[in-house]
Amino acid sequence: MANEHEENSSETARDLNRRRFFARLGLGSLSIAAVGTAAFAFQYLQPNVLYEPSPIVNQGKPDRYPLDSVTLDVGAGIYIIHSEEGFFSLSAVCTHLGCLTAWKQELGIIACPCHGSKFFVHADGAHKPGDKIEGPAPRPLPWKRIWLNDDGDLLVDRSTDVPPLARDSFVRI
Amino acid sequence: MAEAKDFVAAIDSNAKKSPRRIVFITRRTSAQVKAETEDQTQSFPEVLFRAAVAIQLLAIALVWISLLFNAPLEGLADPSHTPNPAKAPWYFLGLQEMLHYFPPVVAGVLAPGLVVMALIVIPYFKVNIEAEGLFTKDRLRRLRVFYAVTAPLVIFLGWFHVIVALVPTLIVAGLMLLASQSSAQSSSAFRRYLAARPLSYWVMTWFLFELMVVTATGTFFRGPGWSWVWPWKPY
Amino acid sequence: MAKTADQYFDDLRETRVWRSIFRSGTGSSTLRRALAIQQNVFLHLFSTKVRTRMLSFSATWYLGTLTLGTFFILVATGIPLMLYYHPSVPQAYHDTKDLQFVVSSGLFLRNLHRWSAHAMVFLVFAHMFKVFYRGAYRTPREFNWVIGVILLLITLLLSYTGYLLPWDQLAYWAITVGSNIASAVPLIGDKIHFLLLGGSSVNANALLRFYVLHCMILPLAAIFFVAIHFWRIRKDGGLYAHSSEPAAVRSRSRAKKKEATING
Numbered sequence: 068m069a070n071e072h073e074e075n076s077s078e079t080a081r082d083l084n085r086r087r088f089f090a091r092l093g094l095g096s097l098s099i100a101a102v103g104t105a106a107f108a109f110q111y112l113q114p115n116v117l118y119e120p121s122p123i124v125n126q127g128k129p130d131r132y133p134l135d136s137v138t139l140d141v142g143a144g145i146y147i148i149h150s151e152e153g154f155f156s157l158s159a160v161c162t163h164l165g166c167l168t169a170w171k172q173e174l175g176i177i178a179c180p181c182h183g184s185k186f187f188v189h190a191d192g193a194h195k196p197g198d199k200i201e202g203p204a205p206r207p208l209p210w211k212r213i214w215l216n217d218d219g220d221l222l223v224d225r226s227t228d229v230p231p232l233a234r235d236s237f238v239r240i
Numbered sequence: 241m242a243e244a245k246d247f248v249a250a251i252d253s254n255a256k257k258s259p260r261r262i263v264f265i266t267r268r269t270s271a272q273v274k275a276e277t278e279d280q281t282q283s284f285p286e287v288l289f290r291a292a293v294a295i296q297l298l299a300i301a302l303v304w305i306s307l308l309f310n311a312p313l314e315g316l317a318d319p320s321h322t323p324n325p326a327k328a329p330w331y332f333l334g335l336q337e338m339l340h341y342f343p344p345v346v347a348g349v350l351a352p353g354l355v356v357m358a359l360i361v362i363p364y365f366k367v368n369i370e371a372e373g374l375f376t377k378d379r380l381r382r383l384r385v386f387y388a389v390t391a392p393l394v395i396f397l398g399w400f401h402v403i404v405a406l407v408p409t410l411i412v413a414g415l416m417l418l419a420s421q422s423s424a425q426s427s428s429a430f431r432r433y434l435a436a437r438p439l440s441y442w443v444m445t446w447f448l449f450e451l452m453v454v455t456a457t458g459t460f461f462r463g464p465g466w467s468w469v470w471p472w473k474p475y
Numbered sequence: 476m477a478k479t480a481d482q483y484f485d486d487l488r489e490t491r492v493w494r495s496i497f498r499s500g501t502g503s504s505t506l507r508r509a510l511a512i513q514q515n516v517f518l519h520l521f522s523t524k525v526r527t528r529m530l531s532f533s534a535t536w537y538l539g540t541l542t543l544g545t546f547f548i549l550v551a552t553g554i555p556l557m558l559y560y561h562p563s564v565p566q567a568y569h570d571t572k573d574l575q576f577v578v579s580s581g582l583f584l585r586n587l588h589r590w591s592a593h594a595m596v597f598l599v600f601a602h603m604f605k606v607f608y609r610g611a612y613r614t615p616r617e618f619n620w621v622i623g624v625i626l627l628l629i630t631l632l633l634s635y636t637g638y639l640l641p642w643d644q645l646a647y648w649a650i651t652v653g654s655n656i657a658s659a660v661p662l663i664g665d666k667i668h669f670l671l672l673g674g675s676s677v678n679a680n681a682l683l684r685f686y687v688l689h690c691m692i693l694p695l696a697a698i699f700f701v702a703i704h705f706w707r708i709r710k711d712g713g714l715y716a717h718s719s720e721p722a723a724v725r726s727r728s729r730a731k732k733k734e735a736t737i738n739g
Contacts, residue, residue: 344659
């Protein structure tokens with residue numbers, strides 16, 4: 068009797084061990100599958116190819132822009148400014164919430180129609196072109212890299228910011 | 241007791257467990273059991289677990305198939321160039337095969353419409369609710385009806401040269417004839433099985449057989465111009 | 476002794492947050508297990524108990540469960556596919572090409588979606604024939620059978636509308652041939668054809684219509700009818716078990732034996 072009982076209990080123990088093994092196997096493989104799915108999903112959600120316009124835009128010959136002029140290219144969202152120091156480019160997208168700013172010739176400033184931010188265009192004392200005059204914008208309008216290509220056209224790389232008033236931030240002719 | 245009984249009677253034979261019970265069921269009705277003592281399992285967690293495992297195994301199988309075989313993708317749609325043969329998805333190839341023989345009103349509208357109607361009315365069609373074998377009662381009259389229905393169908397299919405539909409029809413009809421010559425007393429188990437099949441079984445089996453043969457034909461045996469080809473010979 | 480996964484799960488089910496969400500607590504008593512089903516908005520469609528006999532593989536071949544499984548896979552793969560797909564001509568084709576060659580795992584997702592769709596159509600047919608041969612459409616389950624037929628049609632339409640979306644030669648001509656069958660309907664055939672395609676031939680309007688049907692209308696209809704389908708299984712007395720039907724239905728020979736018992 069006792070022997071039989073012992074045998075039974077050891078069988079039960081084996082049974083339990085086997086169940087635990089399979090439970091672990093199942094849960095383990097499920098977790099691996101879940102982690103893998105999450106990783107592949109993250110990869111899937113990032114597009115490998117973008118069908119967006121190039122960040123580099125051609126702005127034509129420099130002589131299109133007279134001295135002391137501020138020209139807004141609405142499509143590209145940049146200003147081309149011909150100042151005494153040379154040509155430079157400012158982003159036209161307000162740093163507050165992304166509205167397209169406008170050039171106010173009569174005031175000589177750039178103003179945002181959405182929340183009233185205003186920016187300098189001409190250096191004024193300690194203020195550099197692009198700096199904020201007033202309004203909620205958190206940062207000055209960034210300067211964009213500008214250069215001449217071999218055909219003599221002005222090119223602007225909208226994805227690259229350059230330091231204001233730096234030597235390389237201007238195109239001089 | 242000159243009249244036939246209008247009920248079936250059966251006895252619950254497990255007298256040790258429960259008091260003897262006799263059930264009377266009026267003919268042409270179906271009995272519904274209101275309470276029963278059968279073993280039951282809690283859905284949580286046992287049944288849910290089994291369902292989850294079944295779905296997981298299916299998912300694993302489908303993932304493997306997807307890793308090994310690519311879904312077809314041909315050239316950009318070109319309305320000025322019809323590929324030959326232009327095939328519908330596989331589950332409609334039976335329909336397309338029928339359209340090869342009959343005008344669209346018959347094969348494309350009437351036939352599928354009737355199939356769907358037939359499927360819907362099946363459970364409301366309360367003939368033979370006891371599910372007796374087709375030829376167990378009234379054998380001669382039923383054989384006459386069987387011939388009256390089958391012969392025109394066979395002639396019709398033969399007339400239009402619908403060999404792919406004719407062959408399954410003939411096979412099922414042959415089995416039904418065998419069933420009519422069999423009874424519960426037949427010596428072979430297969431014939432006893434056939435003898436016990438009710439009408440609905442024969443109709444559905446005929447339909448299933450036709451569906452499989454016609455779909456397989458459209459999928460594997462049809463090539464350019466809907467001509468007969470062998471799947472192992474490239475065209 | 477280290478805790479097992481079961482115990483961790485029980486601990487989790489005991490927390491206030493879990494109970495506030497699922498309304499059922501821990502414990503393995505029959506009551507607790509019944510509540511776990513009955514108190515859950517999705518699971519309460521099912522009955523709390525199932526006849527043990529119906530759990531065997533031969534009883535159902537799990538065809539209904541597997542069909543539900545393919546539906547889950549199709550939803551889970553279909554939604555990510557929508558993120559890279561524009562239903563316009565010919566952009567749809569280029570998007571499909573991109574999924575094939577550019578998007579990470581896009582090829583795999585499309586394969587899985589397509590093969591699962593074929594599997595679902597096959598499983599729905601198999602489920603229907605299995606139910607028929609078991610006689611599970613009998614009273615009181617007639618209407619659930621009818622819902623099943625509706626779900627079969629929805630499945631075919633889902634697969635058919637999805638067939639057009641890659642906008643390749645295969646898709647274009649399969650839909651052209653298929654939609655011309657609709658024109659054969661007497662009297663109103665041409666009108667149906669025109670409404671289905673949103674024009675007189677398969678073009679950009681047809682693609683957009685099929686897209687809306689495939690991604691919105693038909694899946695919602697399927698979910699609606701599937702919910703009724705499951706709920707009716709419970710209301711109609713659970714999965715159909717043979718012996719709950721009259722003895723005469725089971726098999727002729729057994730009924731004969733019983734009649735003999737009565738007569739003798």
